[in-house]
Each structure stands twice: as C-alpha cells, then as structure tokens.
Amino acid sequence: MDESTLIARVRAGDSAAERALYDAHVDRVYRLAFRLAGDDALAQDFTQETFIRAFDRLGSFRGDAAFSTWLHTITTTVVLNGLRKVKRFRQREADIDDAHDIGVAQRHAEPDLKVRLKQAIDDLPEGYRTVFLMHDVEGYTHEEIGVALGVETGTSKAQLSRARAKLRVALSDFAGEWTA
C-alpha cells in the first residue's frame, strides 16, 4: 500500500493504518529525538508527542511535501521546544548550585575523545548542533533540514560548515587522528 493511501485510511479512522504509518516512521523520529536529547525517557516523550500531534493534525497535511518531511518538522519543533524547557529548568538549578557542580573547568584536561566530542557538540549553538546532528550523524539532506527547521537550504549548509569549524577547533588535540 502506498503512503498516500495509508494516510487516507488513517484520516478515515482506520486504526490498523495508523499503526502501519507509525511503524513506518517511528524509528527515524525516535533516533532523531534521542540524538538531540541524549536521554531515553525524553526521547520517548518527544516521540510520543510528535505522533500525537501528527495524528491530530493529519487533516492539515496537504501532501505538498513528503509525509516524512512534514513529520520531521513536527519532530524538531517538539524536541527543540522540549529541550529548551528542560534547559531553562536546569539553568535555574545551576544558577544556585556551587560553581564546582557546573564542572566545566577540567574539560580541557580530559583525554578521552568520546567525552571531549560530547562536550564539544553540547557546546555548539542550538542551530549548529541541530544541523550537524541531522546532517552528519543522522543523514538528513540540507533540503530536509531546511524544511524541518524552517530555514533556507543555504542557511543549513552555512550552519553545518560553522559547526564543523567549531568542532575542529575544539578537537584540535586529536588532529593526528584525521591527518594520519
């Protein structure tokens, strides 16, 4: 069954079609949510919210773009808004925590690539980080990213380039690994 037929059946209230549509897309939605959130509970929450919104709004999906593109627009909105909410909450906590709890002072002495890479990606501005993870890690095209984030394709390319440049500086201690 092609996707437009499946969507029509979901709109008509077919619950089996709803599950089939979910099965076809849930892996990519959950993977993106997990990459951005880094936490299973949050990723599940965001995936759940994405599909609830998608099913609620399926009537407004006109089919101008692929369903997956439309769905990933909802995913990025849900995840980024959710993460901002959690970040604001944690920031209020960090503001009153002791300085040693924030724990950034020692990161340049950390020899482990995985830890340094995580810190470097976490430190990227939100837009750079999102584009980097979507493109370089999850394999989205700049066109898909542009639609999902509501930006021009050129903006997505520029943000990826700046993200890589920042990561290159942050990971310069490991230059031997990529020049070898």
Next chain:
Amino acid sequence: MMDQHEDPKFDQWLKDVAKSYHTPHPTPRDEIWNRIQGARRNRRVIELRPWLRWAVAAAAVLILGIGIGRWTAHQPVTTVAAADSTTSTQSDLVYQVAATQYLSHTEAFLTSFRADIGSRGSARSARFALQARDLLSTTRLMLDSPAGKDQRLRSLLEDLELVLVQISQLDPSQDGHDTDLIRQGMNQSNVLPKLRSAIPAGPVPVRTEGAL
C-alpha cells in the same frame, strides 16, 4: 567553491566518531505506541471534562455580561446583577490561569526530574526534594479548590500528590533505590502523559492569554 574551513579528511573523521554521540537505543516501538494510545484516550476525555466546558462558558458569560451591562447601564437592578456575574467569572478565569500555570510548572519539574534521575549527586536530590515540597503545597491547595470537584482532574492531582510526596522525602544519602521506585511509579501511573493531556497546547503565555 571550497569553504575556508572545509577539510574532507576532518569531515569524514568527524562523521565517523560522531556516531558515538548519543547513540540511540533500539526503538521501544510497542511501549511508545501504548503510551500514545493511552495519552490520546485521556486527552479525549479530559478535553471534554466539565471543568473546561465550564471555563469556556464562564468566558462567554463574561463577554455577554459586559455587553448586557453596557446596554442596560441605565437600569440599576440589571447593572448590579451584571456586576456580580462579572466579579464571579473574573475570579474563575484567574483560577483557570493559575491552574494552567501550575500544571505546566509541574510538568517541567517532573520531566526534568525523570531525565536527571541518577545522574547527579546528593545536592541535586536535595534541590528536587525542596521543589517538590513547594509544588506539593500548591497541589493540596488545588485539591481543596473547585478543581478538586472534577473527578478526572482530582485523580490527576492525587497521582501528582503521591509522586511529589515521594520526591519530597528523597534521602540525599541513599536515593538510588528511591528514585528507581519513583520512576517506576511514574511510569505505572502514566502521570506525565496525563499531565500533558490536561495542559492546553502552546507555551504558557499563549495558553492563558485568551483568558485575560
């Protein structure tokens, strides 16, 4: 045109090593699907709960009351009736806004708590316990307010009360086991999806601006 930062060797190396960043677990398809179905069922019922219908009706009465009040301003008896109605509905709307803000704040708190379980030290647990005590006071006030008369909302508030009591009693010195129990309790009672279903869509200012 070659970007000044472009370095194909670095880009490829970065792509390879970045695969280890937040490596996703296998998708828990059935678990998420069941949660979606549960949340949608709850939402359908909660969206129609009498309290919300009453709040919408109150807003309509407020507008109608102001209109009638103005139209009949020269009639002393009607003006008094309209003024009483306006005062009553205004306080109801203030209550509605407060309830929405309380639910949003509690959702943010529990989301953050669940995400941070086991990842921080005792100072973190102590902070969560303190915040839970604050929210617990508000929850109990809500239970004694008109919201407590709505059976669905009361059930949600009681679930929240239980979770908040548990968090407020976290022992910072040995919270590993306790937090696991709280997390299990939250999952079993489905409290976060229920909470989200009870909150109107959109950020708090948007949710409440129509009422003010």
